[in-house]
Amino acid sequence: MVAHFVAAAARRQPTVSSATDITPIYNDRMQTIMASESTSSPSVLMLIAGAKGAIGTTVALCSAQLRQDPESILSGLTTARRFADLGDPAHIAVAGWDKLQTPMEEALRRHGVLPESLWREHAPFLSRIEIRSAPPEAALLSEQVEAIQGDMRHFLARWPSAQPVLVNLLPAAWDIAQLHRLETLDEMLKVSAPLPDLAYVLAAVLSDIPVVNFTPNTVEFPVVCREARGRGVPLAGRDGKTGQTYLKVVLASALKARALYVDGWYSLNILGNADGRNLMDPDRACGKLANKTQLLDEILGYKVGAAYGECSHKVHIDYYPPRGDAKEAWDVIDFKGIFGLPMSLRLNLQGRDSILAAPMIIDLARWAAALKKAGIGGPIPELGFYFKKAVGDHAPLTFQEQLAALDCLEQKIRGERK
Numbered sequence: 001m002v003a004h005f006v007a008a009a010a011r012r013q014p015t016v017s018s019a020t021d022i023t024p025i026y027n028d029r030m031q032t033i034m035a036s037e038s039t040s041s042p043s044v045l046m047l048i049a050g051a052k053g054a055i056g057t058t059v060a061l062c063s064a065q066l067r068q069d070p071e072s073i074l075s076g077l078t079t080a081r082r083f084a085d086l087g088d089p090a091h092i093a094v095a096g097w098d099k100l101q102t103p104m105e106e107a108l109r110r111h112g113v114l115p116e117s118l119w120r121e122h123a124p125f126l127s128r129i130e131i132r133s134a135p136p137e138a139a140l141l142s143e144q145v146e147a148i149q150g151d152m153r154h155f156l157a158r159w160p161s162a163q164p165v166l167v168n169l170l171p172a173a174w175d176i177a178q179l180h181r182l183e184t185l186d187e188m189l190k191v192s193a194p195l196p197d198l199a200y201v202l203a204a205v206l207s208d209i210p211v212v213n214f215t216p217n218t219v220e221f222p223v224v225c226r227e228a229r230g231r232g233v234p235l236a237g238r239d240g241k242t243g244q245t246y247l248k249v250v251l252a253s254a255l256k257a258r259a260l261y262v263d264g265w266y267s268l269n270i271l272g273n274a275d276g277r278n279l280m281d282p283d284r285a286c287g288k289l290a291n292k293t294q295l296l297d298e299i300l301g302y303k304v305g306a307a308y309g310e311c312s313h314k315v316h317i318d319y320y321p322p323r324g325d326a327k328e329a330w331d332v333i334d335f336k337g338i339f340g341l342p343m344s345l346r347l348n349l350q351g352r353d354s355i356l357a358a359p360m361i362i363d364l365a366r367w368a369a370a371l372k373k374a375g376i377g378g379p380i381p382e383l384g385f386y387f388k389k390a391v392g393d394h395a396p397l398t399f400q401e402q403l404a405a406l407d408c409l410e411q412k413i414r415g416e417r418k
Contacts (some may be wrong), residue, residue: 043092043163277321
């Protein structure tokens with residue numbers, strides 16, 4: 001079975017991509033779009049932490065492509081026909097932060113997610129996307145938050161009518177146990193550089209900006225959740241499920257629905273992008289591996305491997321440079337029917353990591369914007385469809401429950417607006 005998924009304060013100077021080494025040839029429609037950008041207002045403003053990574057640059061290109069050929073992107077969104085009152089789903093804006101000083105188009109070329117033929121004509125548009133420098137990680141958390149909030153004010157002044165949403169796309173990091181024990185915001189702000197993600201998340205929450213945490217990093221600490229609830233700020237996360245884990249949820253739910261007993265599940269994932277290289281560090285990988293592993297027991301309602309006295313759900317991630325962003329995953333599923341007779345299923349996914357992730361990012365940003373507009377804040381477990389480890393209480397587990405939860409959440413948004 002093969003599935004082919006072919007702030008520093010406002011005074012700081014922004015790092016803006018330059019359109020060097022390209023020929024300024026693009027059609028009249030793109031010229032009109034760029035000329036009118038200052039007078040037209042996007043419906044959603046995605047503020048991306050890690051904007052020049054493989055996924056971030058793909059999202060940026062989507063924002064350009066949406067203006068020129070909307071259907072090529074809208075056809076891959078689950079929210080294209082939802083939330084009409086948010087405005088045109090094809091008109092979104094992107095800004096954010098990154099450590100890299102290279103131009104956006106050079107980052108696209110380096111990641112190699114898309115052939116240059118697909119993005120070259122958009123280089124003038126991409127050069128206008130404002131990406132600011134990440135704050136110094138050695139600074140106190142309070143200083144980082146202040147700097148990022150300054151950047152956010154700058155972005156909001158540029159797009160005053162758009163609903164901003166913070167999207168966290170930073171690399172996997174270590175879990176910081178002490179942050180779970182902190183009881184007040186003041187205590188947390190005094191910590192020195194605990195986790196790069198946390199500064200962006202706190203800056204957003206304290207600025208009443210919704211948060212989408214697509215990374216496996218834990219940022220939904222008790223203090224953060226309490227602030228989000230009190231301020232009515234939606235908090236969605238964590239760890240987006242783009243390929244192998246998405247299909248694992250679908251298959252596990254199907255096996256459970258048929259009362260077939262899962263005896264073991266072996267999963268291998270190879271990828272050659274920066275995410276894959278980063279996950280070779282066991283301390284950085286532990287959160288993602290835990291998210292991938294725990295959900296199977298939660299869906300099935302029993303521990304896989306209990307009959308053997310040990311877990312027989314194995315998950316491995318390997319960095320394999322030749323694949324780049326084109327990841328591949330194998331699953332071997334052993335299950336039993338009546339009389340305890342064994343059966344087996346093989347799944348091979350050949351996917352494109354950022355191509356699968358980018359439309360999910362846009363969908364989640366639109367969900368977060370709609371939730372904020374409806375006055376619904378705090379952790380949003382109903383968005384578990386998009387995540388390996390949904391935050392909040394009573395998150396839906398099976399695929400059927402996750403789809404139903406999305407429908408219920410949309411109805412809740414409509415009801416709150418009324």
